[in-house]
Amino acid sequence: MKHRTEDQVIIEATRRWFENSRESIESFSTTLLIPALEDAGLADVDRDSVESSAAAYTRWRRAASMKVGRIIRGTQPFPLAWKWVWIGCLPQEYQRELRRELMAMAGSLYVPIPCFAKAGDCPTRAQAQLHRISEEFGELLQHARPAHNGHYDLNDDPALVDRMMKEAVDLVEVVLSEVAAASRATGRPLPRMRMIAIEMGE
Numbered sequence: 001m002k003h004r005t006e007d008q009v010i011i012e013a014t015r016r017w018f019e020n021s022r023e024s025i026e027s028f029s030t031t032l033l034i035p036a037l038e039d040a041g042l043a044d045v046d047r048d049s050v051e052s053s054a055a056a057y058t059r060w061r062r063a064a065s066m067k068v069g070r071i072i073r074g075t076q077p078f079p080l081a082w083k084w085v086w087i088g089c090l091p092q093e094y095q096r097e098l099r100r101e102l103m104a105m106a107g108s109l110y111v112p113i114p115c116f117a118k119a120g121d122c123p124t125r126a127q128a129q130l131h132r133i134s135e136e137f138g139e140l141l142q143h144a145r146p147a148h149n150g151h152y153d154l155n156d157d158p159a160l161v162d163r164m165m166k167e168a169v170d171l172v173e174v175v176l177s178e179v180a181a182a183s184r185a186t187g188r189p190l191p192r193m194r195m196i197a198i199e200m201g202e
Contacts, residue, residue, distance in 0.1 A: 007078035
């Protein structure tokens with residue numbers, strides 16, 4: 001079985017977004033991706049020339065859209081340097097699924113780094129995301145049909161088992177992210193690390 005590559009996964013998610021929204025290659029290219037690439041120092045756009053006339057602006061939009069269109073159609077290689085900027089231009093739900101799949105392809109879990117901000121006298125403050133845990137737990141329960149008879153065996157539908165396990169891992173990732181946020185923002189050690197320290201007599 002041929003494994004998908006990272007660029008294929010990203011492009012498939014982008015196409016799926018286009019199909020389920022009013023977004024298009026042109027709007028994605030010119031209002032989201034190219035400006036984001038500029039901000040990241042990965043695209044050089046002559047703004048003076050583009051803004052000098054409507055014709056120049058039209059040509060720029062067409063050229064940008066054609067380049068992104070060729071990448072999406074697979075006739076031009078996906079630039080590796082664009083990977084995370086491209087993903088960052090997609091809606092949050094698509095970003096989460098993409099990051100999870102890409103990390104899984106690398107043999108790891110996707111545990112988002114918590115966002116921290118200065119908070120008065122406190123060195124850091126992390127946003128609590130308990131609603132994410134509730135959402136993911138709800139998804140797990142919704143797709144837990146293989147567990148409904150109280151056990152798992154070879155009679156369980158493989159597709160249902162795969163979906164249940166996916167939802168379980170999604171929940172684990174969100175819980176780990178929440179624990180990391182609480183630990184770092186409050187300065188409290190992670191529970192397992194604290195137990196190890198106690199056992200070693202520290």
